Amino acid sequence: VSEIRAIPVEGLPELEPGDPLGELIAGAAGLEAGDVVAVAQKAVSKVEARIRRLDEVEPTARARQLATELDKDPALVQLILDESTSLIRAERGVLIAETRGGWICANAGIDSSNVPGERAVTLLPEDADASARRLREEIHGAAEVSPAVIVSDSFGRPWRLGQAEVAIGCAGLDPLDDWSGRRDRLGGELFSTAPAIADQIAGMADLARDKASGVPAVIVRGLARFVTAQDGPGAAALRRPRGDDLFR
Amino acid sequence: VSEIRAIPVEGLPELEPGDPLGELIAGAAGLEAGDVVAVAQKAVSKVEARIRRLDEVEPTARARQLATELDKDPALVQLILDESTSLIRAERGVLIAETRGGWICANAGIDSSNVPGERAVTLLPEDADASARRLREEIHGAAEVSPAVIVSDSFGRPWRLGQAEVAIGCAGLDPLDDWSGRRDRLGGELFSTAPAIADQIAGMADLARDKASGVPAVIVRGLARFVTAQDGPGAAALRRPRGDDLFR
Numbered sequence: 001v002s003e004i005r006a007i008p009v010e011g012l013p014e015l016e017p018g019d020p021l022g023e024l025i026a027g028a029a030g031l032e033a034g035d036v037v038a039v040a041q042k043a044v045s046k047v048e049a050r051i052r053r054l055d056e057v058e059p060t061a062r063a064r065q066l067a068t069e070l071d072k073d074p075a076l077v078q079l080i081l082d083e084s085t086s087l088i089r090a091e092r093g094v095l096i097a098e099t100r101g102g103w104i105c106a107n108a109g110i111d112s113s114n115v116p117g118e119r120a121v122t123l124l125p126e127d128a129d130a131s132a133r134r135l136r137e138e139i140h141g142a143a144e145v146s147p148a149v150i151v152s153d154s155f156g157r158p159w160r161l162g163q164a165e166v167a168i169g170c171a172g173l174d175p176l177d178d179w180s181g182r183r184d185r186l187g188g189e190l191f192s193t194a195p196a197i198a199d200q201i202a203g204m205a206d207l208a209r210d211k212a213s214g215v216p217a218v219i220v221r222g223l224a225r226f227v228t229a230q231d232g233p234g235a236a237a238l239r240r241p242r243g244d245d246l247f248r
Numbered sequence: 249v250s251e252i253r254a255i256p257v258e259g260l261p262e263l264e265p266g267d268p269l270g271e272l273i274a275g276a277a278g279l280e281a282g283d284v285v286a287v288a289q290k291a292v293s294k295v296e297a298r299i300r301r302l303d304e305v306e307p308t309a310r311a312r313q314l315a316t317e318l319d320k321d322p323a324l325v326q327l328i329l330d331e332s333t334s335l336i337r338a339e340r341g342v343l344i345a346e347t348r349g350g351w352i353c354a355n356a357g358i359d360s361s362n363v364p365g366e367r368a369v370t371l372l373p374e375d376a377d378a379s380a381r382r383l384r385e386e387i388h389g390a391a392e393v394s395p396a397v398i399v400s401d402s403f404g405r406p407w408r409l410g411q412a413e414v415a416i417g418c419a420g421l422d423p424l425d426d427w428s429g430r431r432d433r434l435g436g437e438l439f440s441t442a443p444a445i446a447d448q449i450a451g452m453a454d455l456a457r458d459k460a461s462g463v464p465a466v467i468v469r470g471l472a473r474f475v476t477a478q479d480g481p482g483a484a485a486l487r488r489p490r491g492d493d494l495f496r
Contacts, residue, residue, distance in 0.1 A: 162444030
């Protein structure tokens with residue numbers, strides 16, 4: 001238990017497909033062992049060329065109908081359907097989908113803010129845990145340290161207004177600090193205590209930038225106890241299994 | 249955009265009903281203008297005497313039946329019913345309720361870990377926004393600065409495993425950073441961007457303690473842009489109105 005810090009990584013260029021994002025971060029930040037590097041989904045999607053132009057999408061009849069019902073752009077609805085395995089809610093102008101990667105969020109994570117190009121949008125990385133592993137390897141190659149890496153995006157939540165940044169990918173981090181079986185300081189058992197460490201780090205990193213600043217990465221320092229030598233289970237470990245979920 | 253820090257407040261005594269928590273925090277922490285003080289719900293509940301002993305609760309027939317169905321303690325179920333206005337889910341051993349304060353969470357926020365006394369539990373503060381305002385005033389009286397105050401608890405989430413710390417009360421803070429109408433750095437409009445600042449600060453503070461450490465408060469420094477002179481709308485502003493919620 002001691003101080004923790006979130007330090008924005010500044011001075012990165014506007015990112016293009018194929019850019020070596022891990023190397024760029026390693027060059028711009030003074031990384032230390034035990035750091036966590038939280039990288040915004042949008043930056044990862046850009047370098048992974050997960051960008052689409054709505055004008056180049058041909059909506060199917062189903063997408064056109066859903067778009068009419070929800071008052072949304074048919075091309076956007078088509079991309080959402082393409083990126084999803086199922087729709088959780090489609091009403092009142094809101095489309096909440098389970099993505100092919102297993103995340104449940106509005107619009108399958110497709111986003112149009114801060115994407116250069118006429119009617120351009122980003123899709124989520126195809127496998128953000130794999131993205132995090134690649135970034136970690138790239139950073140290790142360039143900086144001789146092996147920080148944990150989180151790829152994060154902001155999701156809305158049932159019951160609460162506003163968005164919270166969550167981890168959609170990670171490598172080298174215990175995403176869940178599972179206390180079951182351990183005891184509290186009075187000796188009582190902590191049955192279901194398991195803070196979602198990766199999500200809370202993502203939220204902390206989000207506070208260190210702002211939505212207009214274009215800072216794609218934030219270093220979080222002081223949480224070395226959650227950083228692991230192995231890449232570990234990734235953010236996949238944060239997906240609640242369908243059979244254990246009361247809200248789909 | 250610059251560095252932010254979370255600093256645990258150490259050296260507080262085991263708290264008792266009536267203890268001047270704000271004064272104790274002010275005495276133990278070197279507070280600065282623009283700080284946010286995140287206080288754990290359990291600490292607030294203890295000083296507000298929101299503690300019950302399960303042995304002293306007389307369960308009604310309804311509580312006993314629900315307890316049998318869910319394999320829970322009948323006295324605990326009675327307290328959950330007493331603290332709730334409605335049940336959102338009651339199945340598979342899980343009881344998710346809307347509390348009288350308007351929060352939706354497991355067991356109406358009733359918790360038994362780190363509560364001294366045989367079969368003792370804490371209830372949520374009756375009005376955690378009022379708790380935050382009182383703590384802010386107490387701190388101001390003792391320390392001559394007027395930090396923002398958050399009262400936080402850890403809630404489970406649909407779809408994602410683990411808990412995230414969220415704000416159930418706040419004072420002197422913009423809980424939601426609403427960007428609607430503002431523009432991204434490429435000139436695009438940010439329609440529904442509104443990070444839940446208070447929740448993300450709560451999560452950040454949670455990372456700076458651990459579940460066994462007994463640290464009841466954490467100072468978050470570097471977010472003065474969200475700290476306000478007025479107490480403001482409180483965490484009530486984070487409650488999604490029922491008519492706008494697709495999950496109840």
